[in-house]
Amino acid sequence: MTDAILDYIPIGVMLILALLIPFVILFIVKQITPRNPARFKNTTYEGGKDPIGGAQVRFNVSYYLLAIVFVLFDVEILFLYPWASCYKNPEVLGVFPAFTSVALFEMTLFILLLLVGYVYAWKKGAFIWMR
Amino acid sequence: MVDYTALAPVGILVVTAAVVLLAGLVVSQKKILGYITLVGLLVSLGLVLANWNIHVIFDGAPFYGAIVVDPFAQIFNAMFLTVGVLVCIASLKAYGDHPRQDEFYSLMLLATVGMMVVAISKDMLTLFIGFELASMATYAMAGFDKKDPKSIEAALKYFLIGGLSSSLIVFGMSYIYGLTGATHIDAIAAAFAATPGLASTPAALLAITMLIAGFGFKMAFVPFHMWAPDTYEGAPSIVSALLAAGSKKMGFAAAFRIFIVGLVAMKVDWYIAFTILAVLTMTVGNILAVVQTSVKRMLAYSSIAHAGYIAIVFVIVSYYPAPDVAVAHAIAGGLMHAFSHALGKAGAFIAVAAIGYMILSKDGKVDDPNHIDNYDGLGKRAPITAFLFALLLCSLAGIPPLFGFTSKFVLFLASIEAGLLGLAIICVLNSALSVYYYAKVVMRMYWGEPKGEAFIESPTYTFALAIAVIVLIVLFAMPFVTPGDSVYIWAETAAKAVLPALEV
Numbered sequence: 123m124t125d126a127i128l129d130y131i132p133i134g135v136m137l138i139l140a141l142l143i144p145f146v147i148l149f150i151v152k153q154i155t156p157r158n159p160a161r162f163k164n165t166t167y168e169g170g171k172d173p174i175g176g177a178q179v180r181f182n183v184s185y186y187l188l189a190i191v192f193v194l195f196d197v198e199i200l201f202l203y204p205w206a207s208c209y210k211n212p213e214v215l216g217v218f219p220a221f222t223s224v225a226l227f228e229m230t231l232f233i234l235l236l237l238v239g240y241v242y243a244w245k246k247g248a249f250i251w252m253r
Numbered sequence: 254m255v256d257y258t259a260l261a262p263v264g265i266l267v268v269t270a271a272v273v274l275l276a277g278l279v280v281s282q283k284k285i286l287g288y289i290t291l292v293g294l295l296v297s298l299g300l301v302l303a304n305w306n307i308h309v310i311f312d313g314a315p316f317y318g319a320i321v322v323d324p325f326a327q328i329f330n331a332m333f334l335t336v337g338v339l340v341c342i343a344s345l346k347a348y349g350d351h352p353r354q355d356e357f358y359s360l361m362l363l364a365t366v367g368m369m370v371v372a373i374s375k376d377m378l379t380l381f382i383g384f385e386l387a388s389m390a391t392y393a394m395a396g397f398d399k400k401d402p403k404s405i406e407a408a409l410k411y412f413l414i415g416g417l418s419s420s421l422i423v424f425g426m427s428y429i430y431g432l433t434g435a436t437h438i439d440a441i442a443a444a445f446a447a448t449p450g451l452a453s454t455p456a457a458l459l460a461i462t463m464l465i466a467g468f469g470f471k472m473a474f475v476p477f478h479m480w481a482p483d484t485y486e487g488a489p490s491i492v493s494a495l496l497a498a499g500s501k502k503m504g505f506a507a508a509f510r511i512f513i514v515g516l517v518a519m520k521v522d523w524y525i526a527f528t529i530l531a532v533l534t535m536t537v538g539n540i541l542a543v544v545q546t547s548v549k550r551m552l553a554y555s556s557i558a559h560a561g562y563i564a565i566v567f568v569i570v571s572y573y574p575a576p577d578v579a580v581a582h583a584i585a586g587g588l589m590h591a592f593s594h595a596l597g598k599a600g601a602f603i604a605v606a607a608i609g610y611m612i613l614s615k616d617g618k619v620d621d622p623n624h625i626d627n628y629d630g631l632g633k634r635a636p637i638t639a640f641l642f643a644l645l646l647c648s649l650a651g652i653p654p655l656f657g658f659t660s661k662f663v664l665f666l667a668s669i670e671a672g673l674l675g676l677a678i679i680c681v682l683n684s685a686l687s688v689y690y691y692a693k694v695v696m697r698m699y700w701g702e703p704k705g706e707a708f709i710e711s712p713t714y715t716f717a718l719a720i721a722v723i724v725l726i727v728l729f730a731m732p733f734v735t736p737g738d739s740v741y742i743w744a745e746t747a748a749k750a751v752l753p754a755l756e757v
Contacts, residue, residue, distance in 0.1 A: 224315060238271045245278040 187248040259309040259322040262297040269293030270362035277355025298334040319376035325747040329372035346713035364390035395488040407487025414480040418470030425463030442518035452519035471504030485553035490606030498599035535561025549623040579671040584748035586664035593660040600721030604642035607714035630703030641718040656728040
């Protein structure tokens with residue numbers, strides 16, 4: 123057996139352990155827990171009050187739109203953070219002196235394109251909660 | 254400063270998409286958005302045609318070689334933009350009064366941008382981004398008639414299979430990256446060429462199989478074709494035109510870029526696998542097309558069969574250990590056939606849209622406007638549409654004087670030239686079989702008994718069909734009129750661009 127495969131043995135052991143442990147714990151819990159079922163103990167826990175209505179409610183479609191717009195800005199931050207952290211990096215500037223202007227131009231373009239989508243969602247009423 | 258003019262066609266479309274989306278919020282006459290889209294597409298197409306022979310490699314700072322505008326990219330760009338123009342003209346009629354047409358046009362523009370990005374990228378990452386952009390836009394377009402359950406079904410099937418294919422592609426790409434440490438296609442080819450044993454390791458085989466399957470879903474190769482008939486049938490007809498003519502050719506653009514360079518470098522025997530894939534695809538597509546009663550579904554299966562014809566390019570490339578003249582001819586033939594099929598199929602689906610529209614508006618409620626029974630006597634009821642549709646079907650069948658003949662001729666000739674006589678015979682037999690179901694539609698249109706009075710033909714649809722037919726005839730006639738400036742020269746230049754090591 124080559125060294126490369128031997129290196130993976132700890133991971134294999136870990137994998138087997140990870141697969142086994144949940145079943146072991148469930149088995150132990152089942153053996154030692156005292157069980158005393160009652161009607162109110164089995165109902166849904168809703169902050170201590172009596173549960174109201176069914177569990178499967180239909181969500182307002184506005185949640186979905188809001189989630190999409192959230193992802194839009196989440197991705198924007200995701201790109202902006204590494205961009206900002208290397209914007210004036212001396213190592214990059216040493217290789218590529220025009221980096222700041224190019225990077226600024228590209229990020230402006232990116233934000234402008236996102237802004238088009240944002241304005242569109244806004245004007246279409248994605249942020250009006252009740253209608 | 255880097256010169257970005259070669260990317261202007263893509264940039265124009267991005268700007269047009271943004272303008273259309275924002276203008277849709279303020280204008281009350283939404284019909285104007287279609288004309289803005291058309292102008293954007295035409296300007297972009299003009300720029301591509303004017304600069305078809307450029308070879309710009311963006312190996313400098315912002316792209317590092319990931320973007321290459323060469324004749325190969327330009328022939329695909331011209332294809333996508335022509336299809337875009339046809340679909341745009343047709344949608345002026347089909348969605349002229351639709352309240353959400355701004356979304357339709359911007360999605361269509363973004364889909365075209367995605368396809369063009371695939372054509373110009375030479376790096377797996379940019380290629381995948383373009384691929385996803387086009388896929389996302391077309392998923393939404395397939396379900397655009399959201400009140401129609403069939404359209405929803407089409408969109409859902411397309412989305413699920415498309416998601417599966419994208420994940421397979423990314424998985425395959427990640428294995429290739431793990432093996433070679435590169436995402437640039439040339440660097441990957443160099444890494445495989447440098448280490449001869451690398452290509453036959455299990456990981457490499459798995460990676461290539463996943464890439465073939467992933468792109469095979471997009472190109473609708475048998476056995477990855479199951480989604481195609483349902484999606485093409487259920488989606489709005491003009492969206493089917495974009496899917497069959499644009500989105501599918503995007504799969505070919507990506508597969509040509511990756512496999513042609515990759516297979517030449519890898520020197521591993523993929524010849525048998527590709528032969529089985531190609532023969533199976535064309536035969537199954539043709540046989541299933543014969544038994545269809547819906548014209549739209551028949552067109553979907555014929556589109557699978559055409560994917561099989563184009564797939565013989567991969568057979569020829571993998572058959573030769575070193576690139577050779579026959580390989581260049583095969584790729585040129587494949588590009589030409591992709592072009593002729595894109596035009597013919599886009600036109601045919603638009604014709605189906607036009608006929609379906611006429612039948613629904615005149616005959617009232619019918620179960621399936623695309624059923625072959627409704628095409629009876631169309632030659633008398635709608636003479637211009639029927640004539641143009643018949644010509645488009647002739648081009649798909651490969652009957653002169655239309656470009657479909659030229660492209661099939663070049664493609665099959667390349668197969669004979671490569672010494673694959675058996676494959677050429679299978680192709681010709683399949684082609685003969687396909688004439689049957691195309692001719693069946695033409696026969697029903699001209700010799701069938703008319704079911705009602707004459708239709709009022711929509712000039713917009715007729716105009717789109719006429720453009721497709723005229724382009725097909727002009728491309729056929731070009732080698733005779735201006736021999737030094739024909740589309741074959743373009744296709745051959747493109748083939749040489751994609752095969753850099755070729756000494757012809």
